[in-house]
Amino acid sequence: MDKNMLINDIVYEMSPNLTKEQIDRLKITMLVKMQNCEVSEMQCLPAVSTYDNDWIIQRFRIDSIAKGIGGSTITQYVIAVRRLFRETGKHYSQITGQDVTDYLAVRQYRDKICANYKATLRRYFSAFFGWAYKKRHIGSDIMADVDPLKSVIKRKDCLSEDEVESIRESDMTLKERAIFELMVSTGLRVGEIALLKVSDVDLIHKRVSVYGEKTRQYRTAMLTIKAARAIGRYLEARPQDSEALFVSDRKPYGQMRNPAIEKVAKRIARRVGITRLSATVHVYRKTFVTALYRKTKNILMVSKLAGHANTDTTVKYYLIDDLDDMQHVYNIANG
Numbered sequence: 001m002d003k004n005m006l007i008n009d010i011v012y013e014m015s016p017n018l019t020k021e022q023i024d025r026l027k028i029t030m031l032v033k034m035q036n037c038e039v040s041e042m043q044c045l046p047a048v049s050t051y052d053n054d055w056i057i058q059r060f061r062i063d064s065i066a067k068g069i070g071g072s073t074i075t076q077y078v079i080a081v082r083r084l085f086r087e088t089g090k091h092y093s094q095i096t097g098q099d100v101t102d103y104l105a106v107r108q109y110r111d112k113i114c115a116n117y118k119a120t121l122r123r124y125f126s127a128f129f130g131w132a133y134k135k136r137h138i139g140s141d142i143m144a145d146v147d148p149l150k151s152v153i154k155r156k157d158c159l160s161e162d163e164v165e166s167i168r169e170s171d172m173t174l175k176e177r178a179i180f181e182l183m184v185s186t187g188l189r190v191g192e193i194a195l196l197k198v199s200d201v202d203l204i205h206k207r208v209s210v211y212g213e214k215t216r217q218y219r220t221a222m223l224t225i226k227a228a229r230a231i232g233r234y235l236e237a238r239p240q241d242s243e244a245l246f247v248s249d250r251k252p253y254g255q256m257r258n259p260a261i262e263k264v265a266k267r268i269a270r271r272v273g274i275t276r277l278s279a280t281v282h283v284y285r286k287t288f289v290t291a292l293y294r295k296t297k298n299i300l301m302v303s304k305l306a307g308h309a310n311t312d313t314t315v316k317y318y319l320i321d322d323l324d325d326m327q328h329v330y331n332i333a334n335g
Contacts, residue, residue, distance in 0.1 A: 007031065008066040027066060053085045056092045056137060060128060068216045080124040093138055097145025100125055119151035157277045158287040166272040178234035179246065179264050181227035183281060187288030187306050188221060189213045190258045190281035196245040198235065203228045212307045219307050289314065
């Protein structure tokens with residue numbers, strides 16, 4: 001075990017008890033303090049000789065956490081890779097690009113997986129085996145032998161202006177209204193909403209300090225007047241005192257987690273009869289991006305407020321094939 005592996009192991013063991021900021025700070029501190037130290041295993045201890053598939057998956061999980069990849073993303077990678085190992089019956093060092101190609105073909109034929117999911121699996125395997133090759137756990141980049149797969153980018157549905165106003169005019173609790181106005185005015189991801197603290201919200205200047213779920217960096221989101229007022233009323237009315245912005249309605253009034261926030265997002269839409277789609281937090285996020293772009297046509301500003309690493313992500317996954325917007329522009333151009 002070298003120094004980096006030791007540090008990543010410690011970070012992994014501590015991760016359940018630390019925030020993302022604390023994890024990053026712990027790793028940086030250890031790297032600095034151990035800069036001039038050498039780490040080697042004691043020869044008198046039994047040598048680790050069994051590097052099996054469970055071992056490589058654990059190493060990948062540890063390094064991914066240390067790198068700052070989200071827990072849900074890592075879980076998806078691990079599930080996919082573990083199934084590949086199980087169905088091929090091979091050791092990780094023996095799997096070839098042809099094995100991956102054959103596995104994907106079998107899944108498509110036998111399990112009837114769609115082209116998009118097939119491409120997603122290839123992406124998962126590329127991440128895993130690319131890491132394994134970079135870390136010298138395998139001798140070659142086997143995914144170079146797996147042909148790229150095309151995926152169909154579907155239009156991402158969003159709520160219409162009428163639907164947004166229908167929800168706004170409906171009878172909601174103070175917490176529901178605060179979450180709703182926050183979603184449509186900031187486009188935050190569900191994990192970003194769950195992590196918000198009261199101290200992150202500046203109701204006077206109508207701003208929110210957000211820790212990016214994907215970028216792992218802080219950014220500033222803007223609040224509309226309606227959103228600021230809704231959040232303010234909720235904070236004034238709730239009896240519990242908590243650092244978390246949104247808390248449960250029952251004792252001990254713990255911080256709301258992703259599933260609870262998703263339930264609120266779907267419930268307030270179903271209440272007004274919106275059934276053509278499942279109004280997840282991501283649908284409200286798409287609604288925010290689409291509405292802001294239509295009003296401003298400023299893709300750079302929209303991308304920054306959405307917390308995207310670059311504008312390509314915004315265009316590719318949020319603005320592609322926006323028929324309503326094209327129809328609006330077409331009607332203006334043609335009188």
